[in-house]
Amino acid sequence: MGDQKVPYEHLPIPTYEEATSSRPSSSHTRLGPHETSDDAERQGLLHNDAAAGHSHRAFRGYHPPTVESERSSLDSLSEDGSSARGSTEQLRRELEEMEVEDPPAASSSTRSLFSKRFTNFKRTLSSINLPLRKYIPSFSLPSFNFRINLCSGVGSQQKCIILLRIFAVCLVGSLVYLLFASNFFSLGSRINQGQIYQPESVRNFFERNINHTAIRQNLERATNFPHIAGTEGNYVLAKWVHDTFRSYGLESVEMEQFDVYLNYPLRDGREVSIVHPPEKSWKAQLEENQVYLDPPREQTMVFHGLSKSGNVTGPLVYANYGTRDDFKKLTEMGVKVEGSIVLVRHYGPQPDPALKVKAAELAGAVGCIIYSDPAQDGFRKGDPWPKGRYMPKDGVQRGAVGRIPLVAGDPLTPGHASRPGQKGRLDMRSAQGLPLIPSLPLSWGDAQHLLQALKGRGKKVPEDWVGGVPDIDEWWTGKGKEDDLHVGLVNLQDEVKQQPIYNVIGRIAGVEQTKGKIILGSHRDAWCFGAVDSGGGTALLLEVARVFGELKARGWRPLRTLEFVSWDASKYSFTGSTEHVEDKAETLRANAFAYLNVDVAVSGDKFTASGSPMFEPILLHVLRRVQDPKTRASIRSLWDKAGSKFTGPMADSDALAFQTIAGTSSINLGFTGDPYPAHSCYANFDWVHKAGDHDFVYHRAMGQIWGLLALELSSRPVFPFDMIGFSRSVSQYVNDLHKYAQKISVPLKAIGNRDAKPEPKTDGVAIDLTPLYDAAESLKASAVKFHQWEKEWNTTLYNLNGYEDDVTALRRMSHNSHMAYFETNLLDLDNDGGVPHRSQYKHMIYSPQLWPEKPEDATFFPAIRDAMDIEDWPETQAWINKVSKIISNAAMRLNL
Numbered sequence: 001m002g003d004q005k006v007p008y009e010h011l012p013i014p015t016y017e018e019a020t021s022s023r024p025s026s027s028h029t030r031l032g033p034h035e036t037s038d039d040a041e042r043q044g045l046l047h048n049d050a051a052a053g054h055s056h057r058a059f060r061g062y063h064p065p066t067v068e069s070e071r072s073s074l075d076s077l078s079e080d081g082s083s084a085r086g087s088t089e090q091l092r093r094e095l096e097e098m099e100v101e102d103p104p105a106a107s108s109s110t111r112s113l114f115s116k117r118f119t120n121f122k123r124t125l126s127s128i129n130l131p132l133r134k135y136i137p138s139f140s141l142p143s144f145n146f147r148i149n150l151c152s153g154v155g156s157q158q159k160c161i162i163l164l165r166i167f168a169v170c171l172v173g174s175l176v177y178l179l180f181a182s183n184f185f186s187l188g189s190r191i192n193q194g195q196i197y198q199p200e201s202v203r204n205f206f207e208r209n210i211n212h213t214a215i216r217q218n219l220e221r222a223t224n225f226p227h228i229a230g231t232e233g234n235y236v237l238a239k240w241v242h243d244t245f246r247s248y249g250l251e252s253v254e255m256e257q258f259d260v261y262l263n264y265p266l267r268d269g270r271e272v273s274i275v276h277p278p279e280k281s282w283k284a285q286l287e288e289n290q291v292y293l294d295p296p297r298e299q300t301m302v303f304h305g306l307s308k309s310g311n312v313t314g315p316l317v318y319a320n321y322g323t324r325d326d327f328k329k330l331t332e333m334g335v336k337v338e339g340s341i342v343l344v345r346h347y348g349p350q351p352d353p354a355l356k357v358k359a360a361e362l363a364g365a366v367g368c369i370i371y372s373d374p375a376q377d378g379f380r381k382g383d384p385w386p387k388g389r390y391m392p393k394d395g396v397q398r399g400a401v402g403r404i405p406l407v408a409g410d411p412l413t414p415g416h417a418s419r420p421g422q423k424g425r426l427d428m429r430s431a432q433g434l435p436l437i438p439s440l441p442l443s444w445g446d447a448q449h450l451l452q453a454l455k456g457r458g459k460k461v462p463e464d465w466v467g468g469v470p471d472i473d474e475w476w477t478g479k480g481k482e483d484d485l486h487v488g489l490v491n492l493q494d495e496v497k498q499q500p501i502y503n504v505i506g507r508i509a510g511v512e513q514t515k516g517k518i519i520l521g522s523h524r525d526a527w528c529f530g531a532v533d534s535g536g537g538t539a540l541l542l543e544v545a546r547v548f549g550e551l552k553a554r555g556w557r558p559l560r561t562l563e564f565v566s567w568d569a570s571k572y573s574f575t576g577s578t579e580h581v582e583d584k585a586e587t588l589r590a591n592a593f594a595y596l597n598v599d600v601a602v603s604g605d606k607f608t609a610s611g612s613p614m615f616e617p618i619l620l621h622v623l624r625r626v627q628d629p630k631t632r633a634s635i636r637s638l639w640d641k642a643g644s645k646f647t648g649p650m651a652d653s654d655a656l657a658f659q660t661i662a663g664t665s666s667i668n669l670g671f672t673g674d675p676y677p678a679h680s681c682y683a684n685f686d687w688v689h690k691a692g693d694h695d696f697v698y699h700r701a702m703g704q705i706w707g708l709l710a711l712e713l714s715s716r717p718v719f720p721f722d723m724i725g726f727s728r729s730v731s732q733y734v735n736d737l738h739k740y741a742q743k744i745s746v747p748l749k750a751i752g753n754r755d756a757k758p759e760p761k762t763d764g765v766a767i768d769l770t771p772l773y774d775a776a777e778s779l780k781a782s783a784v785k786f787h788q789w790e791k792e793w794n795t796t797l798y799n800l801n802g803y804e805d806d807v808t809a810l811r812r813m814s815h816n817s818h819m820a821y822f823e824t825n826l827l828d829l830d831n832d833g834g835v836p837h838r839s840q841y842k843h844m845i846y847s848p849q850l851w852p853e854k855p856e857d858a859t860f861f862p863a864i865r866d867a868m869d870i871e872d873w874p875e876t877q878a879w880i881n882k883v884s885k886i887i888s889n890a891a892m893r894l895n896l
Helices: 016-022 050-054 071-078 088-097 113-135 145-150 156-181 199-209 212-222 232-247 324-332 353-362 444-453 531-553 575-583 585-591 613-625 635-641 655-662 685-692 697-715 723-743 770-799 806-826 862-869 873-894
Strands: 251-276 310-318 341-345 367-371 439-442 486-508 513-523 560-567 592-602 606-611 666-672
Touching: 199 531, 199 697, 212 232, 212 531, 212 685, 212 697, 232 251, 232 486, 232 531, 232 560, 251 439, 251 444, 251 575, 310 367, 310 444, 324 353, 341 353, 341 444, 353 367, 353 439, 367 444, 367 486, 439 444, 439 486, 486 531, 486 575, 513 531, 513 575, 513 585, 513 697, 513 806, 531 560, 531 592, 531 685, 531 697, 560 575, 560 697, 575 585, 575 655, 585 592, 585 655, 585 806, 592 655, 592 697, 592 806, 606 613, 606 635, 613 635, 613 697, 613 723, 613 806, 655 666, 666 697, 723 770, 723 806, 723 862, 770 806, 770 873, 806 873, 862 873
Parallel strands: 310 341, 341 367, 367 439, 513 560, 513 592, 592 666
Antiparallel strands: 251 486, 310 486, 486 560, 606 666
């Protein structure tokens, strides 16, 4: 049966109902919370040699937890969980379930793709040699007649050698013709030659084998101790992930090191206190209560990553959410912000704490305090932890305050990777991504005392500024003057300019477009125990890698390479992923087909997705077959019922660098819900187990979605991106830009029947958006033409009974590459190219907004919007023309 050819059969993804009607039930879905499955038992656990291997490293700055001090926590990583395969009979049953095309009896073990191809090749050569022998009767080897007839006499030996050489050349030429010119040995003779299993059987195997018990065990191990980036705890986790990848059979597993700027709190170097008047003297608790009591565990100190070190004093001013509009309102109310320390609350129109600190800095404040208000994430929403899911009174939401819209990654090396020994690092004073004023996070329990002390000072706040902190009779702003309530803010940091961080990478090589990569990534570091952000992502990354490793062990391989990456230092402005992309930018631009990110895997039960519109159709197909654990309906049906939308790329995950620097189409996935104790030590394993996802069924569903999407992207012969949908999105982006320009009174030239009138005070200047509209139409036409080829390909395969010749195979692979390269063609790679004043970002459609208007804002045409915002009309028109040309050129290259 090894020589038998089976025509390629393209099977579309069935609906959930179709898939489950014939699919064997899985024992995994019936496991109780304390039961284990065969798959869980087969998982390898790590020997705790990470500590020994790391003990020689000299870590500076904040160190907890050390291996010595947390030996009891780390012991769980050293449990011996090495697994053996089941019996031969069990393996035979598994192979039969997966509909193996070659019978198991043909070999004692499952043959790899390459051994199968080599066997077919040898049999083909044997079938060629036999019929050719009848054409050379005079060269009978048994009688040696050729020596008598041709090689006797003077000079005959030389003639014999010449004739033999001529014959050899003819024979080789004939073989070459038969094998290649006649298409006898075809590159694409059978599309799924590299896949032993039928596509649907692989999908079913993947779905059945994602195991919620294994995910639970992964999460429990990954959250036993705090693991901030650059600390020993996170290095131990890196070693664990590395060794686990290897135990799963992943290839080329490596730990990638960068030396980057990180800061850590000094234990006695932080304070928030009332210093004037003396009778109101008070000092904040700052730290959270002990979360684990039996036994107690070391917890991360409260601080802001990348914050400014300093010791400042000033009058206290309450500034609502700390937006630019809020500070403008204070000025209108007669409250002096210059020289003050402002108190603001989390969330609101600009939830990024870095933007709050930057807005305070621009308003003239000398320090910023950000607290968690119960109206947004505490008891006003429902029961706080431990009774419910919300932030308790002493809970503190940590975070980073590096300004990502200006610089992602190491702020001292924007635009190039921070390899060990890297020269050319910026001085901290010239790093534009770092804040210029100190800041600290605070619990609402501490903020309550400050808000009470402000009563009767300054102005009463507007009604929509009133928060949910209890026992505040009246909410006041403070005066911001010398005779007002004064607060001291101390934030002294250990600043390490070159701290080692480690990304962990493992691969499964593809068999067709081996250099082409589908990358699955999740960050490993956390502000404390990190069970939600991103312990869930790490637990799923390991489980998805395990199941793909099981497939590989059974002889399956993808057409394109799968790469699994655990990022470090993501909480510090996505440093690990950004340094990786900057280090390998050219390779990624040439070979990275897609990046799939999962960080906050599960914080609720509502599925969300954001990213390049290329992904939307194939993602929605995947959602049709994955079941919602509560309702038993497909997640796609719930998505449609809720009116959910696939949103554009946002600067909120490790997908940022891939999308905006490498031009790799990227997507971010997760289940979200109501607020939780984000970035606090209360976001631990117990919270996930009791309040987040008790039976880990949504984690399992997330693993199925992530893995099935990776499977489709890595294994479909025709890459399943949607260029037409992308072109429609670009047209919508142009319309949105037009509306934004009208909103901020940009002087616009009338376009057709659109109501855009030039403003009178512009000396005749009128911004023309026509080039963008024309470019969008050009892209739409090119996309329609591009996808026509897929219809031709299907027709060709139908006419050839499922077989593909060499030329068609090469055209198909070129077609796939054009889709993967498309967004790379949207980068501005000219000398000094990129978004002005933040040229690290190269994507001309997607890059971070400087000041997003609302949390869900994605960014479109950042260079154009920046120029509009500063009312530089010549620059605005120049960027409209340049971006239009880049889009038009990308559209033209699509069909080359």
